[in-house]
Amino acid sequence: MNLAQLRSERRSRFWGKEVLPYLGYVIQSGVAVLLLFLLIAFSAWYTSLVQHIPAGLPIRWIMLILLVPLTVNSSFRTYLQPADTVFLLPQESRMNHYFNASWISGVVYKLLGLALLFLISWPLYVRSDEAPKSCGLFLVVLMALKLVSSYGCWKELRMVSRRAAMSYRILRYVIIALAVGAWLWQPVGRSLIFIVLIAVTYFVALRVPAKHLVAWERLIAQEKTHSGRVLMMLGWFVNVPGRQQRIYARKWLSWAGNRIPWKPGAAYRYLLMKSFVRSDILGIVLRAGILGALLVWWTRGGMLGSGIYLFFVFLAGVQLSSLLRYHSESFWLHVYPIPPGSRRTNAIGLAFQIQLLFAFLIWLPLLGAIGEKPGAVLITLAGGIVLSLLFRFFAGRKKTADDDDE
Amino acid sequence: MNGNTVLEIQGLSGGYSLNRPVLHNISFQVKPGEMVGLIGLNGAGKSTTMKHILGLMNPQKGEIRVQGKKREEDSEAYHGSLAFVPESPLLYEEMTVREHLEFTARAYGVARTDYEERANRLAQIFRMQDKMDSLSTHLSKGMRQKVMIMCAFVARPSLYIIDEPFLGLDPLGIRSLLDFMVELKEGGTSILLSSHILSTIENYCDRFIVLHQGSVIAQGTLQDIAAQAGTSGAGLEEMFYTLVQGRD
Numbered sequence: 001m002n003l004a005q006l007r008s009e010r011r012s013r014f015w016g017k018e019v020l021p022y023l024g025y026v027i028q029s030g031v032a033v034l035l036l037f038l039l040i041a042f043s044a045w046y047t048s049l050v051q052h053i054p055a056g057l058p059i060r061w062i063m064l065i066l067l068v069p070l071t072v073n074s075s076f077r078t079y080l081q082p083a084d085t086v087f088l089l090p091q092e093s094r095m096n097h098y099f100n101a102s103w104i105s106g107v108v109y110k111l112l113g114l115a116l117l118f119l120i121s122w123p124l125y126v127r128s129d130e131a132p133k134s135c136g137l138f139l140v141v142l143m144a145l146k147l148v149s150s151y152g153c154w155k156e157l158r159m160v161s162r163r164a165a166m167s168y169r170i171l172r173y174v175i176i177a178l179a180v181g182a183w184l185w186q187p188v189g190r191s192l193i194f195i196v197l198i199a200v201t202y203f204v205a206l207r208v209p210a211k212h213l214v215a216w217e218r219l220i221a222q223e224k225t226h227s228g229r230v231l232m233m234l235g236w237f238v239n240v241p242g243r244q245q246r247i248y249a250r251k252w253l254s255w256a257g258n259r260i261p262w263k264p265g266a267a268y269r270y271l272l273m274k275s276f277v278r279s280d281i282l283g284i285v286l287r288a289g290i291l292g293a294l295l296v297w298w299t300r301g302g303m304l305g306s307g308i309y310l311f312f313v314f315l316a317g318v319q320l321s322s323l324l325r326y327h328s329e330s331f332w333l334h335v336y337p338i339p340p341g342s343r344r345t346n347a348i349g350l351a352f353q354i355q356l357l358f359a360f361l362i363w364l365p366l367l368g369a370i371g372e373k374p375g376a377v378l379i380t381l382a383g384g385i386v387l388s389l390l391f392r393f394f395a396g397r398k399k400t401a402d403d404d405d406e
Numbered sequence: 407m408n409g410n411t412v413l414e415i416q417g418l419s420g421g422y423s424l425n426r427p428v429l430h431n432i433s434f435q436v437k438p439g440e441m442v443g444l445i446g447l448n449g450a451g452k453s454t455t456m457k458h459i460l461g462l463m464n465p466q467k468g469e470i471r472v473q474g475k476k477r478e479e480d481s482e483a484y485h486g487s488l489a490f491v492p493e494s495p496l497l498y499e500e501m502t503v504r505e506h507l508e509f510t511a512r513a514y515g516v517a518r519t520d521y522e523e524r525a526n527r528l529a530q531i532f533r534m535q536d537k538m539d540s541l542s543t544h545l546s547k548g549m550r551q552k553v554m555i556m557c558a559f560v561a562r563p564s565l566y567i568i569d570e571p572f573l574g575l576d577p578l579g580i581r582s583l584l585d586f587m588v589e590l591k592e593g594g595t596s597i598l599l600s601s602h603i604l605s606t607i608e609n610y611c612d613r614f615i616v617l618h619q620g621s622v623i624a625q626g627t628l629q630d631i632a633a634q635a636g637t638s639g640a641g642l643e644e645m646f647y648t649l650v651q652g653r654d
Binding site: 249262264266271274275278279332334336339 | 499
């Protein structure tokens with residue numbers, strides 16, 4: 001069996017048959033144009049910022065916050081399927097032929113992304129820092145740290161103990177953050193010695209935990225998550241067939257949805273609420289909310305603050321629109337006596353309420369500027385509410401192929 | 407149409423393709439308080455018949471009535487009159503066992519107090535008390551099948567469609583299921599049950615429908631089937647073997 005070819009075929013099938021057919025619609029969709037517009041607006045703002053850098057800009061902290069997540073972030077597409085635990089298991093000792101390409105593509109594309117971010121941030125860094133490092137050396141250090149992180153991530157995937165894998169993941173985050181921090185704040189020689197020492201120690205530590213030859217179940221679960229995320233992103237632009245995404249237990253949220261009215265017309269809302277609180281979408285919306293609130297607080301009192309606020313409300317709306325496509329192929333929704341039309345109404349209503357709550361919560365930091373500009377602060381909130389209403393309006397008009405009302 | 411019939415199938419032909427129907431002119435009835443066994447070889451058309459009853463496939467010919475209503479006439483009342491237990495568990499990975507039961511109860515309009523009483527009893531009968539707050543992904547296949555059965559039983563429609571319910575169940579689970587079905591039947595509920603374990607259902611079903619290559623080749627009580635098969639004193643397995651033997 002040619003394992004490298006098998007992976008290559010699976011990769012082509014996923015991107016060629018499951019993703020490529022939708023790209024045309026993505027380009028045509030209004031959301032894509034809006035994102036392009038936002039990109040142009042960001043470029044204009046960034047150019048202006050680079051030309052007029054404010055005094056005392058905490059550039060080293062900004063670089064740390066920008067670069068650490070992308071340097072740490074590592075993942076691998078394996079295209080493994082549940083049936084592989086039966087059919088590929090006999091090939092376990094040869095699976096490195098299969099995984100070689102996963103490793104290479106998992107590292108190369110992320111290196112390119114990191115390099116792009118670095119090059120974009122470089123003009124700001126070189127003009128703000130008192131003692132900037134050389135561009136080439138900075139890039140080489142980042143690439144090396146990225147390789148260390150990717151290697152560590154691959155080893156974590158093979159660890160037998162889940163607890164050990166989680167601990168090593170935290171260790172990897174700490175090591176990369178310390179290494180980037182040392183590089184930004186310390187002189188070249190001293191920081192390089194520190195980075196080499198910490199990397200060697202990390203490599204030695206990685207040898208300790210027991211590992212599977214191939215961690216089949218974990219890799220299959222990861223693959224499911226990754227492919228689900230790609231389709232979820234496509235889902236922001238076009239209707240794609242739903243695919244199960246990663247589930248988070250989130251026991252602290254198990255109460256959510258329990259107070260939804262006890263009647264068949266609201267049964268779907270109950271299901272959707274349970275799905276939402278254990279989905280990827282909640283995590284994304286929460287992270288966007290925290291980041292948005294921080295940025296809104298930082299830029300409060302100006303037009304930029306209002307713009308950032310509206311951008312994050314828009315972002316939440318795009319994410320929450322995924323709720324409209326949830327359970328589009330659910331068997332039980334065809335069998336259970338759920339009133340016709342209630343699915344769509346419930347989904348739109350729930351997405352609207354969550355977006356409205358989001359709009360209110362990330363508006364709260366603007367209250368810090370209400371003494372100076374009460375009108376602007378209140379108009380910004382009104383803008384957030386109008387944006388949420390617009391999302392609701394367009395969701396109501398949009399026809400989906402699996403619309404249960406039809 | 408017979409007014410005293412929970413499920414009535416008349417002249418049903420259907421399948422995935424118009425040119426190649428899987429079911430050929432099928433007719434049978436299920437009356438209140440009856441447990442009817444639908445038996446046949448793999449590919450005989452049992453699951454396809456059930457899909458037509460559930461409204462997942464549309465008949466090419468013939469009609470299906472549940473409690474005297476066709477699905478097109480009143481979809482909500484039609485679906486509210488039946489519950490289904492599939493051959494393989496189909497659960498929402500993001501919901502716990504308790505939440506599955508609650509979702510079903512909400513969808514079927516079961517009163518909250520009835521739901522709580524039924525859910526507790528079912529958890530006890532199927533030995534799932536300590537799993538009620540577990541996500542379905544953390545359950546074994548047998549437990550997942552128990553959740554499917556519990557969901558169907560938390561609603562109390564007049565008709566149950568049950569497809570191969572014993573797969574994956576432990577012996578105690580099978581016994582609990584059979585006992586519960588008998589209890590429902592005695593309360594006037596109708597059950598259409600498909601299974602390959604003929605020696606088990608032989609003792610529980612009132613009537614049998616034998617499907618072969620998409621057609622009903624025999625139906626009736628055990629005595630009726632024996633007469634049609636030309637075997638007397640034999641068990642259902644032997645009768646079934648005689649009926650399908652040499653028909654390929």
